[in-house]
Amino acid sequence: MNTDFIKIQNEIENNFSFHIDYLRKYLSSEKIKHCLSTATYALYIVRTQKISVLEDKVILSGILHDLCREYPKEELIKKAKEYNIEITKYEEKYPVLLHGPLSAHTVYHKLNIKDKDIYEAIYWHTTGKANLGLVGQILYLSDFSEPLREYPQAEQSRIILSREGFIEALFFTAKERYRLSLKKRDPAPYSLEFIEWLRGEKEILANAK
Numbered sequence: 001m002n003t004d005f006i007k008i009q010n011e012i013e014n015n016f017s018f019h020i021d022y023l024r025k026y027l028s029s030e031k032i033k034h035c036l037s038t039a040t041y042a043l044y045i046v047r048t049q050k051i052s053v054l055e056d057k058v059i060l061s062g063i064l065h066d067l068c069r070e071y072p073k074e075e076l077i078k079k080a081k082e083y084n085i086e087i088t089k090y091e092e093k094y095p096v097l098l099h100g101p102l103s104a105h106t107v108y109h110k111l112n113i114k115d116k117d118i119y120e121a122i123y124w125h126t127t128g129k130a131n132l133g134l135v136g137q138i139l140y141l142s143d144f145s146e147p148l149r150e151y152p153q154a155e156q157s158r159i160i161l162s163r164e165g166f167i168e169a170l171f172f173t174a175k176e177r178y179r180l181s182l183k184k185r186d187p188a189p190y191s192l193e194f195i196e197w198l199r200g201e202k203e204i205l206a207n208a209k
């Protein structure tokens with residue numbers, strides 16, 4: 001990655017050391033690297049695409065989005081029940097998907113970050129959903145495309161971002177994430193709705209030009 005990226009990463013490490021340290025209670029060093037890289041790439045997107053959004057919201061959602069990612073399945077279900085988080089039939093079948101809602105809940109209640117954009121972004125970062133807010137859209141894209149990701153689609157997504165802009169990269173990412181998820185599980189209804197909603201958003205943008 002380029003020098004801008006390294007500068008942004010240093011900036012985040014200096015200003016958000018409390019939150020990065022907090023991850024150590026929950027996650028392996030490998031996963032912490034991914035969280036930091038996600039936050040860095042998210043801020044890189046905001047600055048290079050000149051997106052008007054509060055940077056702290058983007059950084060915090062990036063750092064904290066996978067807080068509960070390494071809980072075992074049983075723990076995910078147990079904690080979700082304990083916190084009255086809704087468990088749909090779909091999540092019952094794939095408990096790993098509960099790590100988004102559970103991380104959002106933990107950030108809200110235990111870290112006391114009571115921000116609805118950050119909550120929404122973390123809650124929906126795995127599947128996306130129709131009408132997802134801007135902070136959530138940025139997290140969804142950066143989680144998939146951050147430079148430590150090894151699959152070729154991550155690099156493709158970064159190239160699309162630099163050549164065609166944010167909405168095209170997000171649309172590509174939503175489609176690829178959906179396609180890749182089908183190798184692991186049944187189609188997530190929210191993901192399909194997200195793709196269709198983005199298709200509409202793209203049209204609105206194109207017509208406004």
Ligand SMILES: [Fe+2]
Nearest residue numbers: 065066069126
């Ligand atoms: Fe995740």
Ligand SMILES: [Fe+2]
Nearest residue numbers: 034065066143
């Ligand atoms: Fe992630």
